[in-house]
Amino acid sequence: MTSSSQLARPLRIGLIGAGTVGGGVYEIIMNRLGGGGGSSSSNTTAGQSSSSPSNNHHRSANLHPVITKICVRDASKPRTFHIDPTHTQIVTDVASIINDTDIDLVVEVAGGTTFAKDAVYASLKMGKSVVTANKALIAENLDELIGLIHDVNTKNGVKFGYEASVCGGIPIIHTLSGGCYKGDIINEIMGICNGTTNYMLGKMEEGVDYNEVLKEAQALGFAEADPTADVEGHDVRAKISILAKLSFGTTVPVHTIPCMGITNVSVIDFAYAKSMGCTIKLIGTATRKSQFGEHDGALSVYVSPKLVPNDHPLASATGCGNAVVVNSANLGTALYTGPGAGRYPTANSIVADIMRVADSTCPSAPFPLSSSIEIDNDYESAFYIRISFQDGLGIVRKVGEVAESMGMSIHSILQQPITDRMAADTVVTTEACKLSQVQEFCNRIEKEDFVLCPPVFMPMIPEY
Amino acid sequence: MTSSSQLARPLRIGLIGAGTVGGGVYEIIMNRLGGGGGSSSSNTTAGQSSSSPSNNHHRSANLHPVITKICVRDASKPRTFHIDPTHTQIVTDVASIINDTDIDLVVEVAGGTTFAKDAVYASLKMGKSVVTANKALIAENLDELIGLIHDVNTKNGVKFGYEASVCGGIPIIHTLSGGCYKGDIINEIMGICNGTTNYMLGKMEEGVDYNEVLKEAQALGFAEADPTADVEGHDVRAKISILAKLSFGTTVPVHTIPCMGITNVSVIDFAYAKSMGCTIKLIGTATRKSQFGEHDGALSVYVSPKLVPNDHPLASATGCGNAVVVNSANLGTALYTGPGAGRYPTANSIVADIMRVADSTCPSAPFPLSSSIEIDNDYESAFYIRISFQDGLGIVRKVGEVAESMGMSIHSILQQPITDRMAADTVVTTEACKLSQVQEFCNRIEKEDFVLCPPVFMPMIPEY
Numbered sequence: 001m002t003s004s005s006q007l008a009r010p011l012r013i014g015l016i017g018a019g020t021v022g023g024g025v026y027e028i029i030m031n032r033l034g035g036g037g038g039s040s041s042s043n044t045t046a047g048q049s050s051s052s053p054s055n056n057h058h059r060s061a062n063l064h065p066v067i068t069k070i071c072v073r074d075a076s077k078p079r080t081f082h083i084d085p086t087h088t089q090i091v092t093d094v095a096s097i098i099n100d101t102d103i104d105l106v107v108e109v110a111g112g113t114t115f116a117k118d119a120v121y122a123s124l125k126m127g128k129s130v131v132t133a134n135k136a137l138i139a140e141n142l143d144e145l146i147g148l149i150h151d152v153n154t155k156n157g158v159k160f161g162y163e164a165s166v167c168g169g170i171p172i173i174h175t176l177s178g179g180c181y182k183g184d185i186i187n188e189i190m191g192i193c194n195g196t197t198n199y200m201l202g203k204m205e206e207g208v209d210y211n212e213v214l215k216e217a218q219a220l221g222f223a224e225a226d227p228t229a230d231v232e233g234h235d236v237r238a239k240i241s242i243l244a245k246l247s248f249g250t251t252v253p254v255h256t257i258p259c260m261g262i263t264n265v266s267v268i269d270f271a272y273a274k275s276m277g278c279t280i281k282l283i284g285t286a287t288r289k290s291q292f293g294e295h296d297g298a299l300s301v302y303v304s305p306k307l308v309p310n311d312h313p314l315a316s317a318t319g320c321g322n323a324v325v326v327n328s329a330n331l332g333t334a335l336y337t338g339p340g341a342g343r344y345p346t347a348n349s350i351v352a353d354i355m356r357v358a359d360s361t362c363p364s365a366p367f368p369l370s371s372s373i374e375i376d377n378d379y380e381s382a383f384y385i386r387i388s389f390q391d392g393l394g395i396v397r398k399v400g401e402v403a404e405s406m407g408m409s410i411h412s413i414l415q416q417p418i419t420d421r422m423a424a425d426t427v428v429t430t431e432a433c434k435l436s437q438v439q440e441f442c443n444r445i446e447k448e449d450f451v452l453c454p455p456v457f458m459p460m461i462p463e464y
Numbered sequence: 465m466t467s468s469s470q471l472a473r474p475l476r477i478g479l480i481g482a483g484t485v486g487g488g489v490y491e492i493i494m495n496r497l498g499g500g501g502g503s504s505s506s507n508t509t510a511g512q513s514s515s516s517p518s519n520n521h522h523r524s525a526n527l528h529p530v531i532t533k534i535c536v537r538d539a540s541k542p543r544t545f546h547i548d549p550t551h552t553q554i555v556t557d558v559a560s561i562i563n564d565t566d567i568d569l570v571v572e573v574a575g576g577t578t579f580a581k582d583a584v585y586a587s588l589k590m591g592k593s594v595v596t597a598n599k600a601l602i603a604e605n606l607d608e609l610i611g612l613i614h615d616v617n618t619k620n621g622v623k624f625g626y627e628a629s630v631c632g633g634i635p636i637i638h639t640l641s642g643g644c645y646k647g648d649i650i651n652e653i654m655g656i657c658n659g660t661t662n663y664m665l666g667k668m669e670e671g672v673d674y675n676e677v678l679k680e681a682q683a684l685g686f687a688e689a690d691p692t693a694d695v696e697g698h699d700v701r702a703k704i705s706i707l708a709k710l711s712f713g714t715t716v717p718v719h720t721i722p723c724m725g726i727t728n729v730s731v732i733d734f735a736y737a738k739s740m741g742c743t744i745k746l747i748g749t750a751t752r753k754s755q756f757g758e759h760d761g762a763l764s765v766y767v768s769p770k771l772v773p774n775d776h777p778l779a780s781a782t783g784c785g786n787a788v789v790v791n792s793a794n795l796g797t798a799l800y801t802g803p804g805a806g807r808y809p810t811a812n813s814i815v816a817d818i819m820r821v822a823d824s825t826c827p828s829a830p831f832p833l834s835s836s837i838e839i840d841n842d843y844e845s846a847f848y849i850r851i852s853f854q855d856g857l858g859i860v861r862k863v864g865e866v867a868e869s870m871g872m873s874i875h876s877i878l879q880q881p882i883t884d885r886m887a888a889d890t891v892v893t894t895e896a897c898k899l900s901q902v903q904e905f906c907n908r909i910e911k912e913d914f915v916l917c918p919p920v921f922m923p924m925i926p927e928y
Contacts, residue, residue: 183815351647
């Protein structure tokens with residue numbers, strides 16, 4: 001139970017991956033927390049703060065974890081951080097970490113779902129605790145991983161920490177898995193979980209074109225050379241599937257989650273959104289439909305850009321910031337915001353998990369809930385639909401006809417001043433309807449000869 | 465370690481106090497979580513949500529704590545909730561809970577620092593874990609309590625939960641004591657921790673006079689008949705002393721914390737604040753001064769109304785809402801917001817603590833940090849100073865003279881249009897200076913014959 005019993009000797013860590021986050025973890029553990037002996041803790045470079053001796057109260061409860069091995073692809077490659085050879089051995093063969101009986105805990109920050117998966121599974125099977133930031137690995141193998149963790153935990157108390165996998169820097173996993181909602185009933189959880197796209201949307205709101213802002217984000221290092229995982233919403237999809245499991249106990253297979261990224265969002269959509277007192281954010285949503293009472297029906301999980309009222313808590317996440325809103329029976333609305341990503345925020349979450357393994361406060365069951373709540377990802381919402389067309393007669397009538405024929409009720413039709421009669425836009429907002437209805441509506445409208453391209457649709461968050 | 469070992473039999477709870485919060489705790493434990501056998505869990509009244517069977521996944525890991533006794537002052541008094549006599553005995557003698565060897569955990573929601581203190585201490589000494597919402601009790605006896613908890617925990621693993629004592633509904637204690645910042649260095653923590661005064665200030669911003677809004681808050685049940693603890697800032701003072709201990713490891717005796725409430729704030733201050741792009745919030749602050757580097761000097765803890773820029777995260781807490789902002793080396797700014805108070809939010813935090821005691825994830829050390837950081841509550845800030853005077857000649861010169869003679873540098877002098885030459889206001893804003901300087905400045909200015917009453921001063925949060 002107590003840390004003393006755990007730490008007759010220091011917790012020994014094997015670090016797999018020495019990139020941005022790995023470097024941050026190394027600096028915090030070895031410098032600030034004194035894993036390197038503490039002598040260098042007065043000139044740590046971790047974070048933005050100088051760490052004068054008077055800060056060392058943060059080195060608490062005699063916990064001095066130490067990183068004994070780092071596994072990298074290329075040992076000769078220069079690093080952005082100093083690796084202390086007296087404490088840490090650089091290796092290129094992951095087996096030399098997995099098979100090292102002296103290593104208690106493996107930190108996986110290599111990324112990917114093949115090599116990383118093998119390393120994580122093998123480490124757990126070898127009786128080592130694992131801390132990872134790998135949301136894709138967790139989301140794609142959720143039930144299998146939970147089963148494996150349960151087995152190794154029962155056998156020899158092995159722990160699994162993954163705070164850094166969702167909104168690094170925001171302790172949302174700790175909050176959801178740590179019992180804060182055990183006496184509560186969560187109705188809905190929504191997250192802005194991807195700093196890159198949040199930054200891009202913020203720039204588009206200022207009028208910068210999508211392709212231009214993508215280039216800028218790549219130049220700044222916010223976006224990858226291949227930005228697919230971010231801009232197509234795959235990163236958010238993995239994260240919301242993890243938050244859905246923690247909030248509702250239901251495993252929603254990642255490939256079944258409707259996922260729309262930001263590639264179809266254009267500057268004109270922000271103009272229409274503004275006219276409605278809204279902004280646009282890429283949001284992962286897990287929400288229960290209403291059946292007998294409020295939020296007691298099937299669970300819907302989806303990723304999509306959404307129209308967010310300017311006074312809604314989620315509108316407050318700007319730049320690369322992340323935000324998570326939880327709506328529950330006891331608390332109503334709770335908001336958690338923070339940096340969400342970056343070297344030290346993500347490293348901070350990994351170190352927090354390491355320290356909880358060290359002092360045995362890391363929960364035995366990383367995903368405590370399980371349930372048989374029905375899944376229905378054909379979610380319901382009011383929708384925003386933008387139709388690009390060549391100006392002509394009878395367009396509104398046609399739009400109305402198609403909507404009516406499908407029993408889809410229109411809330412309003414908006415029209416920014418037409419500047420080019422050959423390429424105009426109109427926006428239809430709907431009353432609450434199903435995703436499948438909107439998709440069908442768009443398919444039919446697209447076939448009309450006056451329509452220039454597939455309509456763009458987004459769910460709308462109601463007035464706050 | 466695992467819940468199964470803990471729960472060969474259900475966790476038995478003695479509840480001291482059956483008021484608003486106690487009733488919420490009883491409903492959640494006995495109805496929703498099935499402590500009453502679960503039969504009634506499908507018609508729980510807890511929270512706003514109906515609890516259909518499909519919600520029962522929240523009754524996880526075979527945890528069925530049960531409240532076996534409730535201690536009340538008057539057993540005949542009608543309750544706002546149903547007490548099930550088959551499971552729960554109503555008692556009026558607290559000893560019958562403390563001495564009941566069948567009771568594992570005592571929940572104290574009676575409040576106060578005399579009877580409640582005796583009950584909490586006695587329960588701990590009897591080897592019972594304690595969960596309490598009593599911030600005054602904790603703050604006034606912090607080191608003594610920590611010592612006692614350490615002893616009983618070492619002897620027999622007794623735990624102490626107090627999530628509900630600060631910002632009930634916001635898991636800030638869980639976040640700070642649960643290791644989320646163990647690899648980080650906290651520079652500053654600021655909290656809007658009192659829903660009553662936040663509601664009142666919001667109304668005053670709309671132009672409602674202090675005395676009027678106080679009456680309204682009392683009528684609505686937001687404010688007590690004796691509102692002193694809220695409006696004089698004593699409630700926030702207790703809470704910020706707890707957050708300071710968790711953030712910096714330093715015990716700051718409550719009576720040494722400079723504490724100013726909202727009784728001197730007037731509608732005119734909001735007019736001046738607005739002209740500076742600010743609002744006014746009652747804020748508990750614990751911050752480190754800068755010595756060699758940033759935030760590496762002495763710790764200052766204080767309670768005061770503050771001018772908050774409208775784009776600062778703390779400005780987002782409206783109505784009775786609470787908000788906590790943590791500034792740290794790894795994360796920069798993180799914001800946690802939630803209801804902060806009320807029956808179910810506070811009860812939710814108590815139940816979360818109970819469940820963490822039940823599954824042994826409650827930290828052994830509720831206050832994990834200790835440090836020898838110097839305390840200097842003569843804090844530094846830019847200040848807002850409002851001077852009420854009879855209009856006349858040479859006032860600005862006199863104000864300038866006094867400031868200059870004290871080496872206090874003036875940033876600006878603001879003047880709303882004068883409507884009554886016999887009772888006018890002017891506002892002086894200062895560059896960064898010490899609390900003691902501003903107090904001395906106000907003492908001297910007050911002696912000038914043109915000054916009508918003691919000047920009102922508030923620290924200002926810099927532009928965000």
